[in-house]
Amino acid sequence: MKVLVASFLAVACSTAVHAADTTSPSPSPSPxxxxxxxxxxxxxxxxxxxxxxxxxxxxxxxxxxxxxxxxxTDASLAAERQRDITAATKKVNRREADLAAAQAKGDPKKIAKEQKQLDAAREALAEAQKPLPQ
Structure with a gap:
């Protein structure tokens, strides 16, 4: 019985917290x-x-x-941008390793495929690194 009551209270509290999060103040007039x-x-x-x-x-x-x-907010956009940069950097690193492995095997088709994927990953990184509008 105690476990059931504790579970009910935990769900009720988390629901109340979630409801409070969704009722944030209205946006500022000029973002x-x-x-x-x-x-x-x-x-x-x-x-x-x-x-x-x-x-x-x-x-x-x-x-x-x-x-x-x-x-x-500017802070939330900056954090999102940093996450995107980090993810894109990891993808570039992974693609570089994949290209190096393909070059070690010497398969021209595989090398071309990996180079294309690396180029796309580098473009995505460059896009993520663009500064936010001020």
Whole structure:
């Protein structure tokens, strides 16, 4: 019985905390330039998803836009950018290792494939490293 009550209280408390998180204060009247740029990018992607009748993507983008309007800050964008840079750097490192392994085997098709993937990973890293709009 005690375990059941404790479980119920834990669920009730976590639900209350989650509900409190979703009722954050309304957005500021003028978002930062970085948040406005992110919002414009999401809105552009929404337009494209609607044009292609991609309902699944549209749903995700609408959620992203709502989250942007609710809680976008320069600090959150900077943290997201840093996570993207870290992930892209790891991918470049992995692709470089894959290319080195292909070169060691000497298979020209495999080398070309790995080089193409490395080039794409480097482009993604360069994109992630672009500074946020100020």
């Amino acid at each position: 930062s330039p970085a948040c406005a740029a992110k919002r414009a990018s999401i809105e552009s992607q929404i337009t494209e998803a609607k044009a292609h009748n991609n309902r699944r993507q549209l749903s995700g983008l609408q959620s992203a836009l709502a989250a942007n309007k609710r809680r976008c």
